[in-house]
Every structure is written in structure tokens, then in C-alpha cells.
Amino acid sequence: MPPAKKFGLQYFCKTIQILSKEGLNSRLNMKTTEGDQKPVIGTAEPVEGERPTLKTIAFMAGLGVTTVSRALKDAPEIGQATKNRVQLIAKQIGYRPNRAGVRLRTGKTNVISLVLNAQSEIMGLTSNMVYGISEVLSETPYHLTVTPYSVKNDPMQPIRYIVETGSADGIIMSRTEPNDPRVRYLTEHGIPFATHGRTEMGIEHPFHDFDNEAFAYLSVKSLLARGRRRIAMLAGPSPSVTYYRHLHRGFSRAVEEGGASTVAVSDIDVDTSLGRIRNRMEEIMSASNRPDGIVCCSGSAAIALVAGIEAAGLKIGGDVDLVSKQSTDVLQWFRPQIIVFNEDVRHAGRELARAVLRRIAGVDARELQSLSYPDEHDLRS
Amino acid sequence: MPPAKKFGLQYFCKTIQILSKEGLNSRLNMKTTEGDQKPVIGTAEPVEGERPTLKTIAFMAGLGVTTVSRALKDAPEIGQATKNRVQLIAKQIGYRPNRAGVRLRTGKTNVISLVLNAQSEIMGLTSNMVYGISEVLSETPYHLTVTPYSVKNDPMQPIRYIVETGSADGIIMSRTEPNDPRVRYLTEHGIPFATHGRTEMGIEHPFHDFDNEAFAYLSVKSLLARGRRRIAMLAGPSPSVTYYRHLHRGFSRAVEEGGASTVAVSDIDVDTSLGRIRNRMEEIMSASNRPDGIVCCSGSAAIALVAGIEAAGLKIGGDVDLVSKQSTDVLQWFRPQIIVFNEDVRHAGRELARAVLRRIAGVDARELQSLSYPDEHDLRS
DNA sequence: TCCCAAATCTGAAACGTTACAGGTAGGCTA
């Protein structure tokens, strides 16, 4: 008979005592050492190839499955000694709850879903977001699943899918619109979520946002400080996305305050292909009323902008200044040097993950709203 | 009594007939229209707030749950008429199998896990990989979960977790090593996987790889064609990663063939911070034995390289030429123009996803190995 | 007319977990 290796004699005895009740062994349907009827008990190694379940622990501890389940989650009706013992066994045999079992019984998935637009990739945004979220989730039982959708498709589609199939406990999504149907839908259905970006629909929900108004304002200010008077902006996607408005608000305010004028940049935005941005920029910079200061809200677009500007025979820093937002540090090393403000998307990911988790835990949405501010790195000053 | 809206009289009658057996209604535990005993049947709308299950369909069709389950997966022992009927009902009420139920019963998770190194982000790699994979999975019942690990941690850790908890049906991972313990472990455990990158351990497994040897070879060739004689390379991560060797093989071969010489680039690689790359590059380019041609295998590193080169007072295209791999199209617009070869990571993601799925389906590993070739975009020629 | 096989269909059990509704033992009060 194998000795009760690490659990001490008491557990062994208790188990034997339980075993003496007739039929228990077969009722528990446990593996036995071949030939005789003595089951493998008391050993602390993960003995069987199969994954341990509550039943395994219950068998080893000589307890009921229910008791084990409760002991593992520190329920008040279980004695402290029992809890300690159960938790020790669980740890030693490497017990991990079966997620399918939990999910089937409770409906809890332990999944957070990141819903992403697969078309509009702003340099480094997706990856940093993913890593930021993972960083937080890795210390929890939650897993991250990614649910992308094409910009041509209905953004509601993945959301509906998740809700209808109950495939996540919480959702993180970006590119919010002022009146965002996803926010309305999820709120109505009581599904916890957090958005990267704000809305303007009177619904309080968790969000994290970069202060694009401040970014645009500061960007224009720094252009004005360099004596630029004719300011243009390559803005966030379509006007339907909320931060487009923030950008324009900050932009207009700074331009007005500085008594400068604006030059419209039509036909292109940060979702446009870099080739088109370059070409259109060349046109714009070749016109007589060309801007002498440009604000850009995407790092990769900025590189294309520069290409267009130079194609028009103009010089950054001389004929025109450029300020850009960046979400990696690549632009820091880009020549000609441009003025950059950093958006820490990884941090945003962390904030969003924390927000959904706390929302799931029942925290009021208003406590889960945060803003982060542009961080200027002007390498030229 | 509600009419059998869309299913025709026969189903209605059949249902009624079934219902007439006493107790069936309560046995099925179905909701009934309040007051009387007539259950809601035959209606094709998703009537109840609750999600339909097999039981719902069974009830509506007047069949057993088992039959419905089988009918939905086209089992041979079910009559064609029944199949059609069941599938129609399922479609109309929007039935979707409960993943937890399936997973608990069969052990199949319908999840593919992408295991990622969260530190070494090569510009655009992660996001494009994610999108490529999703593109393929979106047409299947599979979901994508992302499991990142820090480069400081044991790369085996996430793999072990997935295997031990059975949390995915297949795994996609990158940064393979010639003798990769993950590949060995997964092969031994019979878990389907596909790697981005090859191994050299005599184990046949599905992979997709970019031909880095060809990339390095062609890069050096194009430098030689420009009259460059002293060639250097900023190589892939540590020598422990397989593609490092491929790069060097292609590099050495081309250098030898051209009778050129090499300049070692020590202390930095594509995993190093861009700031260090820039500074180190400035040192290297200030030395007397500086290279006049450089190969770089990461787009973001290339930008830092250029910064270092220019800091040393040298001119790209004049004093030195630079070739870089890129996995987005950003470098296309970068000035000074450098020679670029494209690696289509999104395509790699698609290939990898298809490979795991086919591996799960039992296809031989040797049929699931593919290579993609560098695609030159030299804007200067 | 009867019987057998093929064609369809069926309920029960099981996967691992948690919720529910108890059960038992021991100590305290009356």
C-alpha cells in the first residue's frame, strides 16, 4: 500500500475509513492499482495521466465533491482545517477547474473579447492594445479572445454574436461613435464592456480615451510657436468616429486663439492607404494656398505625409512643420525629425482590461472612465 | 391554437400527436403560453428570451434530442426529410450549439491559440498575424485566443498551460528555435500546432516560413549590384532563433559569391531598443572599417539604423546603401528611400491558420509546410 | 401470413461544475 506521502497519516486514515464503506470505490469510479482493490491515494504527485477534477480531490481527501468545490473558493461554511487540507491537495496535484464545466453550470466564460476593426490598422495600435490587455488578464483566470470584423461589415455583427452565444463575460472595443449602437445594445443587455474612446449619448459606460482634443490643441500651439500660420490636419477616420470631433475641437480652438488660418485636407484620412495619402499630400502641398503647418494623428500616415511633402519639393522644418501622434517610438528616429506626441496604447489596453474586470465585479461605470494625456517628445527643441 | 406558421401542417400534426402523450409537456419542461396548456410550437420566430438548445428544436420538431443532434451534423442514420426539417427549424430559430456543452462532452474547444512573445514586436507583425488568422477562422466555428508571454519567462510555460488545461484544439507560435522544446512537447502530446518558422530537429510539423535565406541573399546581391563591398547585417534576434541562421546562410553565400567582405554588427539585433540601435549604429558608422552596405531585417529597426547612419554624418545612397525587410508598407514612403523586401505576414497568418485546421483534421504534417518568398520593391530603380 | 433486417429513431448516462435542500454531530439552553 503506498504511503500517504505528503499529506500525513491522518488523511490516509480518513481515506481508508471512507473506503471501508462498501461500494464507494466503484461509485467514485477511481482508478485502482492493478490487481488489488487498493486505490492510489495519498500520493501527492499527479499520478494519473488524466486531469484531476473535483472528484479526484474529494477522493483523496475523503470528502464530498460539494465540500471540495466550496473549500476551494473559501466558502464560509467550510472549516478552516478542511479548507487548508483541500487547498493543499489541489495545489500539489495541480488541480485546475475545468472551464467548460464552470461555464456550462454558471454561464461564466472567463473570457474577455477584444473586438477589432481589421482594416484600419494604426501603426502599433492593435499589438500594443493586445499586449496591454494580456498583461492585466494574465494575473486573472480570464482569457483574451480576439474578434475582428471588416470595416465593410456591420460593426454590430460581432457584438451580437458574442451576446447571443454568451461567448464572453466582457467586451473591449474601439472606434466609438458619438451615438454608438454597440454601446446602446450592450448596455440594454447588461453586458459589461469598456470602450477605447468616448460616446455622446448620455449613457455612462467604462472607457479609456486619449485626449485627442488636447493633442490637437497642443499640436497646433507648437506649430504656432514656430511661426506657422496656415494649419492643416490629417484627421481621424470618418466624422462618425468620436475622436474625429475631439481632434477638430482642439484644432479649431488653438487656431482661433492663435489667429491663424486653416487649410482643409479633403479626400484623405488616417484610414486611407499610405499611397493615396502621399499623392494627395503632394497635390495639396503644390497648391498655392498650401499649409505651412500640419497635424497628423497617425504615425504611419505621417511618414506618407512627409513623402508627399518632399515630392512637392518642400522641406520639413523649413517650408512646413509637421506634428504627429505616435503609438510606438518609431517616429522618434524618423528623419526629417518631426514633432511627436506619444499615445501609450499599451497603457490604454491595461486600463481597458482593468475597467471591464471591475465592471464585471459590479463597480459603477462612472468610476471606470479615464483619460490619458499627450506626452510630448520634441526632439528638435 | 397557434398555426404551424412555416413548417406546414404535417409538423404541426406530428407535434400535437406527440403532445397528446401525457406528461410530455412537463417532461420537456418547456414554456407554455400562459394559462392554457398549449405550448408555443411551430412558430419560426425566436420566441423566448432564452437561447434555443437542442431540446428546443426537439420539442418543436416533435423529436428526441439525440435525433436532433445527429440530424444537425448530417449523420447517416437520420432520414433526409428529418434532417431537412430539423436544419430548417435550427436555422429559423437561430440555434447555435452551446460551446461549453460540446466542450464538456467531447473535449473539443473550438479554439486556436496564438502564442506570442510580447516583448519583441517587429513592426506590424503581431497585428497582421492576428488579422490573417482571424480571416481564416471567421469562416469556421473556431475562435482565436491570444496567449502572450514575456521574453524573460519560459516560452514553455504558456504551451504547458494550454496542454494541461486542454484550452485549445490547436496552437500557432512563432520564433522557433532549431531545437525547439515546444515543438517536441507538443508533438509528444499529440497536440496540433503550426509554427511561424522552421526547426531542425527531424520532427515533421506544419510550418509557414518566410525565406529569410533568400531575403538575405537577395539583399546582399542588390547591395553588390550597387557596388557595395563591405557588407553588414542587423540580424534576427539571438542565434537561438532559427531564422537567424537562415539569414546568415544567405548573407554569407552572397558575400562569398560576390567576393565582398563583411563587417560585424555586434551588441544589437532586431530585439534591441531602437535607441540603442541608433546609438550603436552611429558608433559603427564612425569607425574606420565601417560598412558601405547594410541589410536589416525589421522595418522599425531600419528607421533607427538610418538615424544612426545620418548621425555619423553619412548619407544613405551615397556613402552607404540599406536594404530592409518590412511587414507593412510604411517603409515604402520612408525617406531617404531604402531598398525593401516585403514579408506578407497577413498571408503567413492565413497559411498558419489553414495549416493548424488541416492538421486538426488529420492531414499529414508534411503537406502543411510552406515557404513564402521575398517580394522586392526597390523604389529607386 | 410471418419474420428478419434495415432504416430511423429513442432514453439514459456522462463530461465537471455549482446550487439547492437537506443531514449529522456536538454543544448549549431550558
Add this chain to the structure above:
DNA sequence: TAGCCTACCTGTAACGTTTCAGATTTGGGA
């Protein structure tokens, strides 16, 4: 001593699915 309360533990049922081992029906051959 009985009765009751508390502390601790228990078995059963259920979540939705698939598998197993039949059950029923149908049709054809003898």
C-alpha cells in the same frame, strides 16, 4: 434530559451536448 442552534458536511440535480445501447417502424422475402 430534551430540544435547539450552530458548524460543517452531504447527495442530487442541473447546465447542453454526444455516445451508447437499444427500441420501434417499415418493407421485403419466404
